[in-house]
Amino acid sequence: MNSRRRTMLVAGAAGIALAGLPLRVLAQAAAPAAQPEMTADQWVAEFAGGAEVTDGDGVTLTAPEIAENGNTVPISVDAPGATEILLVASGNPVPGVAKFTFGPLAGNQAVSTRVRLAKTQDVMAIAKFTDGKVVRAKSNVKVTIGGCGG
């Protein structure tokens, strides 16, 4: 128990130290991690599966205009009648954020969660409907302090 607590303390201290680093250092740290990740458009294309993605009604994305702390940004999506929703943060090292698949007992097709945003960027919610339509909603979020990586 005692040793575990110590590990936690060390881990916590490391986290705090990292959080305190100047932004430039963080940016450098994030840059070389550019593995062959999929781009935001590729995430969207894979999710849409060949269907045309339209910007339009049916999807409501609620995100703050300004997020002081990019490490935890509250995001809500509401897409009545959707079967699946994909959240994409176009400016993150890994643009995919989360995918929600609703089952028969979902009360409605709305979810709220908290995400990391590396910098000021467009956040997108793409919803797939039973009739095959794929609809996108977009919202720009200004980030004051970027979330540490992905």
Added chain:
Amino acid sequence: MADNVKPRVRVPKTASKDEVITIKTLISHQMESGQRKDKDGKVIPRSIINRMTVEFNGQSVLDMTLEPAISTNPYVEFQAKVPESGEFKFTWYDDDGSVYEDVQKIEVA
């Protein structure tokens, strides 16, 4: 580091038939993104919860895929329809293979 992972789930104790209820879930987890480096410049390997499922009496409510962009201590709020008395089963899948579960009963009056 699968220490100290603790799911917390809020489900109402009772509901009327076919009522739509709000469920809030939170699981304590560091969600290491795989983007950060330690002080020696080595990348801290990714370690996140990559999937969460919610079922009611065996029927799916929500199946969520999580990427590293989900914040530390993943929080999810959603709604479910309650056709009868029963149990909500929450399951979280960790990158390291661990599976965390929580079960909440609800009575339909």
